[in-house]
Amino acid sequence: MARIGFIGLGNMGLPMAQNLIKAGHAVAGLDISKSQVDKLVAAGGTAAGSINALASGADVVITMLPAGAQVREVYLGPDGVLAAAGRDTLLIDSSTIDVASARAVAAAAQDKGLAMLDAPVSGGVGGAQAATLTFMVGGSDAAFARAKPILDTLGKTVVHAGGPGNGQVAKICNNMILGVSMIAVSEAFVLAEKLGLDAQKLFDISSKSSGQCWSLTSYCPVPGLVPTSPSNRDYQAGFTAAMMLKDLKLAQDAANAAGATTPLGADAAKIYAKYVDSGEAGRDFSGIIRFVRGA
Numbered sequence: 001m002a003r004i005g006f007i008g009l010g011n012m013g014l015p016m017a018q019n020l021i022k023a024g025h026a027v028a029g030l031d032i033s034k035s036q037v038d039k040l041v042a043a044g045g046t047a048a049g050s051i052n053a054l055a056s057g058a059d060v061v062i063t064m065l066p067a068g069a070q071v072r073e074v075y076l077g078p079d080g081v082l083a084a085a086g087r088d089t090l091l092i093d094s095s096t097i098d099v100a101s102a103r104a105v106a107a108a109a110q111d112k113g114l115a116m117l118d119a120p121v122s123g124g125v126g127g128a129q130a131a132t133l134t135f136m137v138g139g140s141d142a143a144f145a146r147a148k149p150i151l152d153t154l155g156k157t158v159v160h161a162g163g164p165g166n167g168q169v170a171k172i173c174n175n176m177i178l179g180v181s182m183i184a185v186s187e188a189f190v191l192a193e194k195l196g197l198d199a200q201k202l203f204d205i206s207s208k209s210s211g212q213c214w215s216l217t218s219y220c221p222v223p224g225l226v227p228t229s230p231s232n233r234d235y236q237a238g239f240t241a242a243m244m245l246k247d248l249k250l251a252q253d254a255a256n257a258a259g260a261t262t263p264l265g266a267d268a269a270k271i272y273a274k275y276v277d278s279g280e281a282g283r284d285f286s287g288i289i290r291f292v293r294g295a
Contacts, residue, residue: 001025002150005048005058007074007081008095009036012121013064015128016094016154018043023153030054051077055084060150062092067246068101075105082112090146091116094135096247099165099172099254106139106164115143118164119151120171124238132156136174138167172254175247179268179285181215186289189222193293199225221289235287244285245272 002025006017009031020027021044028048029040037047048054051074055061061081065071071093075081081091091109093102093116102118109116117139127133133155137144144160151158161170188211192202203225207217220226230238248269255262275291 002059003057004028004150005030005054005061006040006045006064007031007051007054007061008064009033009040010064010066011125012094012128014039015125016062016064016133017045019128019131019154020150021045025150025153028054028058050079051081052079052084055081055089056086058085058089060090060092060147061085062150063095065093065095065097067095068097071095071097071105072101076108082109082114085112085114087113089114090143092119092147092150093117094119094121096120096171096250097168098250099168100257102138102168103165110164115140115146116164117143117147118167119147120167121155122171122174123155126238127155135159136161136167136170138162138165138169168250169254172247172251175244176251176262176265176268178215179244179248179272180264181213182219182221182286182288183268183271183292185213185215186221186286186292189289190293215286219286221286230284230286231289235284235290237282237284239285240281241272241276241283241285241287242281245269245276248272 004020004025004027006013006027007030009017009029014036017027017029017040027045029037029045030048031037041047063074065074091114106116117137119135119137121133121135123133131154134157135151135155137160148158161167189199189202199222206212220229221231223231230236251265252269275288280287
């Protein structure tokens with residue numbers, strides 16, 4: 001059993017922390033929302049009064065935060081994690097943030113003699129609840145070996161992507177593929193609809209041929225074709241359009257910094273920005289088909 005401090009008990013962080021409790025770990029939580037902390041306590045965790053109190057008594061600190069600015073503040077601030085953690089504490093940041101921030105915080109942790117991993121996830125809220133997340137992990141081999149038993153309790157796939165920041169690189173590249181492919185699938189179904197081809201027929205053909213992709217077969221944006229898709233629940237979010245836009249912007253920022261050409265990624269970011277601006281920020285990202293259709 002490990003003593004785990006968990007900072008960031010939002011839609012993803014809370015079920016992850018609850019699954020750690022179910023696995024037998026002692027979890028202390030911290031969040032700006034008291035109601036989220038109360039839910040953790042109700043599940044058998046404890047409330048931490050401060051970052052200092054949480055980090056100083058933890059074997060492992062896990063964070064799930066909105067953006068790079070919050071990660072830098074929580075880790076690098078004068079009363080942050082790096083100032084409080086013991087030398088044997090393992091640090092795992094599962095936020096999805098910019099690569100530069102991930103590498104800067106990892107370097108600061110290394111300067112303090114602390115092992116740190118960036119370990120963003122794929123799988124959405126459903127994956128967090130079911131402990132079926134995919135972790136893309138950046139950091140040293142030794143730190144990864146220490147973290148893997150913890151991450152295995154939270155996900156079904158844990159991949160070491162390389163050195164510090166590479167977990168974030170993998171995440172933004174993966175989600176750029178996802179964002180682009182969801183738009184392509186949506187456009188294809190709308191075109192088929194306008195040309196008189198039944199959606200089920202297109203699904204039956206494309207799901208078994210060269211058009212096959214996850215956005216089609218696992219998360220189809222057309223209702224009635226894949227029972228578990230949000231399209232069957234009025235696009236109630238598993239992964240919001242706003243979060244997809246955030247990841248596409250991170251990918252574009254990284255592409256610009258690296259001098260990489262990603263025209264489809266850039267177009268996808270522009271399309272999702274228009275979708276979010278139309279008032280659909282909280283809708284599932286697969287609802288982009290309604291924007292494509294003109295609804």
